[in-house]
Amino acid sequence: MKLGTLRGPGRDGTLIVVHEDGQAYTPAGATWPTLQAALDDWERAEPALRKLSEALKQGTVQAQPLDVSKLHAPLPRAYEWVDGSAYINHIVLVRKARGAEPPETLRTDPLVYQGGSGVLLGPTDDIPLRDEQWGLDFEAEVCAILGDTPMGTTALEAERHIRLLCLANDVTLRNLIPNELAKGFGFFCSKPATAFSPFAITPDELGDVFKDGRIHLRLRSTYNGELAGDPEAGPEMHFSFFDLIAHLTKTRSYTAGTILGSGTVSNADRARGVSCLAERRMIETLDDGKPTTPFMRVGDTIAIEMLDAAGRSLFGRIEQKVVKA
Missing domain, CATH: 3.90.850.10 (Fumarylacetoacetase-like, C-terminal domain)
Incomplete structure (x- = not known):
């Protein structure tokens, strides 16, 4: 599973699930809006994000083209x-x-x-x-x-x-x-x-x-x-x-x-x-x-x-x- 963080809204950005080729993505959703939120709740977040990753791979979820220049660090700030x-x-x-x-x-x-x-x-x-x-x-x-x-x-x-x-x-x-x-x-x-x-x-x-x-x-x-x-x-x-x-x-x-x-x-x-x-x-x-x-x-x-x-x-x-x- 490949994850990234789009810039905004807010300083911690928006968690996205990225296609294995790095060319497209889908938002992780409101339950885990940031990577930190997902890490804090990893036991529940990981399987859900993996399902999104597989759906992205199979083309069964809407994908958006990825512009790497729009990405922040995966964790824009870390503990x-x-x-x-x-x-x-x-x-x-x-x-x-x-x-x-x-x-x-x-x-x-x-x-x-x-x-x-x-x-x-x-x-x-x-x-x-x-x-x-x-x-x-x-x-x-x-x-x-x-x-x-x-x-x-x-x-x-x-x-x-x-x-x-x-x-x-x-x-x-x-x-x-x-x-x-x-x-x-x-x-x-x-x-x-x-x-x-x-x-x-x-x-x-x-x-x-x-x-x-x-x-x-x-x-x-x-x-x-x-x-x-x-x-x-x-x-x-x-x-x-x-x-x-x-x-x-x-x-x-x-x-x-x-x-x-x-x-x-x-x-x-x-x-x-x-x-x-x-x-x-x-x-x-x-x-x-x-x-x-x-x-x-x-x-x-x-x-x-x-x-x-x-x-x-x-x-x-x-x-x-x-x-x-």
């Missing part, structure tokens, strides 16, 4: 946006880029931070940038949207709490990070609003490529019209979504509508390219002694999507342009 960093290669490279050592618990204890969730960007929203000196970067990620998830959830229990999956561009201001982290209190100004894919899909839509808490497909990033990278999202995700959920719930519970990010998808194989510019710049530094790729500037574009074996865009395409704020 929590918690981002992990599950790819070891990414952690090592970006730590080197800012002259920091990886933590001693790199492979045993997940890294997470809590980002802003009150303002989330839609898939075609511009990325506003006030100062190019701040070092704007994209970060291509996969995400899970959770239902109510109690404290003490184990990795073996975690799968039952994943309601939907989507993609994200976790926008980062790289040059603001070192001074923030030096204060010993984590990211804040260096993490502006995150953008999300047009569609959130139920895990069963992925079939056997969603296994062991990982999505075993390539995540494709196209920067200024050229392929930046298409790394495998599965094999090198050191901490799975199940592991991340177990870590998050060590000391507290999470409410339905929490979004959990994987962190920047990254492979050790350089042939797979990169999912952020910080990695490219670090590779240039290792090879040539200094980075040559600039961070994003006004006018630059980034597109992020994930294709299945048949070449279909599962979550739709994040496609953004940097504009002067």
Whole structure:
């Protein structure tokens, strides 16, 4: 099942059920006007929405053509946006880029931070940038949207709490990070609003490529019209979504509508390219002694999507342009 959120009325938009080809939709209806409403009542909402999805597929319900530019993020605002960093290669490279050592618990204890969730960007929203000196970067990620998830959830229990999956561009201001982290209190100004894919899909839509808490497909990033990278999202995700959920719930519970990010998808194989510019710049530094790729500037574009074996865009395409704020 594929879901999306049309803009308006109100800030939380209107929940829609989307055809599997991403070209048409039907409204979810008054009972579940928003995705958050559906997540809050998932036991009743899921089967009803699946019936609509099947009717849309069979052509027995009225369908409307879908204009992706009219979509907000699946959750225009979320109760929590918690981002992990599950790819070891990414952690090592970006730590080197800012002259920091990886933590001693790199492979045993997940890294997470809590980002802003009150303002989330839609898939075609511009990325506003006030100062190019701040070092704007994209970060291509996969995400899970959770239902109510109690404290003490184990990795073996975690799968039952994943309601939907989507993609994200976790926008980062790289040059603001070192001074923030030096204060010993984590990211804040260096993490502006995150953008999300047009569609959130139920895990069963992925079939056997969603296994062991990982999505075993390539995540494709196209920067200024050229392929930046298409790394495998599965094999090198050191901490799975199940592991991340177990870590998050060590000391507290999470409410339905929490979004959990994987962190920047990254492979050790350089042939797979990169999912952020910080990695490219670090590779240039290792090879040539200094980075040559600039961070994003006004006018630059980034597109992020994930294709299945048949070449279909599962979550739709994040496609953004940097504009002067």
